[in-house]
Amino acid sequence: MLDTVFNVTLTHYLVLASVLFIIGLVGVMTCRNVIRVLMSLELMLNAVNINMVAFNNYLNPEMADGTPLLSGHVFSIFILTIAAAEAAVGLAIVIALYRQRATVDMETFNLLKG
Amino acid sequence: MIVENILFWIFAPLAVTAALGVVFHRSLIYSALFLIVVFLSIAGVFVLNNADFLAVAQTIVYGVGLTIVILFGIMFTGDRPFDDRLASPGKRLAYLIVGAMLLAMLIPAAVYQYNIHPASEALIATYMTEGSTGLLGLALFTQYALPFEVASVLLLLAMVGAIILSKKQMVPTEKTSVKYALPSTTLGSTAEEIYEKAPFHGHLPKEQPASEAETNGAETQEMIGV
Numbered sequence: 001m002l003d004t005v006f007n008v009t010l011t012h013y014l015v016l017a018s019v020l021f022i023i024g025l026v027g028v029m030t031c032r033n034v035i036r037v038l039m040s041l042e043l044m045l046n047a048v049n050i051n052m053v054a055f056n057n058y059l060n061p062e063m064a065d066g067t068p069l070l071s072g073h074v075f076s077i078f079i080l081t082i083a084a085a086e087a088a089v090g091l092a093i094v095i096a097l098y099r100q101r102a103t104v105d106m107e108t109f110n111l112l113k114g
Numbered sequence: 115m116i117v118e119n120i121l122f123w124i125f126a127p128l129a130v131t132a133a134l135g136v137v138f139h140r141s142l143i144y145s146a147l148f149l150i151v152v153f154l155s156i157a158g159v160f161v162l163n164n165a166d167f168l169a170v171a172q173t174i175v176y177g178v179g180l181t182i183v184i185l186f187g188i189m190f191t192g193d194r195p196f197d198d199r200l201a202s203p204g205k206r207l208a209y210l211i212v213g214a215m216l217l218a219m220l221i222p223a224a225v226y227q228y229n230i231h232p233a234s235e236a237l238i239a240t241y242m243t244e245g246s247t248g249l250l251g252l253a254l255f256t257q258y259a260l261p262f263e264v265a266s267v268l269l270l271l272a273m274v275g276a277i278i279l280s281k282k283q284m285v286p287t288e289k290t291s292v293k294y295a296l297p298s299t300t301l302g303s304t305a306e307e308i309y310e311k312a313p314f315h316g317h318l319p320k321e322q323p324a325s326e327a328e329t330n331g332a333e334t335q336e337m338i339g340v
Binding site: 020046057059092 | 122153156163
């Protein structure tokens, strides 16, 4: 029993990824500071990256002629790209909001509220 | 194999505890530093999965670049210790319960047996000698060439958008008195009137006097040696 827990398999990586994802999700839902929400969002994206890489390592996708195709790594790189763009734009929005409201509290951003 | 297991059991708890620190630590700066720990341990997990290039990219892009951007954001907005929790404790409790229920959904997934497709001899040989970088480049420029180009366009757009969003606004608002904008009463109807009434027109010569321009031209000609 202890041995099956200790020996690392695909399941271990998937559990790690989902635990990180859920921690990030709870952070996004429960935090009021915009920057902390952004950080939790990065956690969630990273958890997905772990998922992709682990599946790629254990399932070893191939092309039709048998040459290995690292699809998981490629998806992971795209997620990395999107995360970088998202962080830059997100922080620009935060700074614009901070100029407007002088705070980063999520619950004060009700500009469109009737 | 035993080394891989031990390393996993170092990196994984480290990542999880640091992630908890990111979400629940009181100080934002400490949260950002915990985030670096999470990123670096995830880079370690990537190495365990034969993704050496991704591990290095993770360290550079996330561990260094992104956290510096986030730290800049914290510095710009001030690490003001306001209560970082939802106003109603009931809502917060509800969200925590949602998270716990999602975690509970893991239990059936954790006992599921996956059909593993073993790595071919050639792939293992490639991993042992040159790593995954060559194969990754091959995939990026053949199978995934179009998404790759789209990603580059996306990065350009994000860069331009971030600059536009975060530059100083020229329109005066209540909170920020921007000194570049003129009060509306000073504005005239024609360009001449606006120019005459503008408070800064003393610093901008309207047009150079003719004689001065001529002498300048003569000096230049002398210097050139015409």
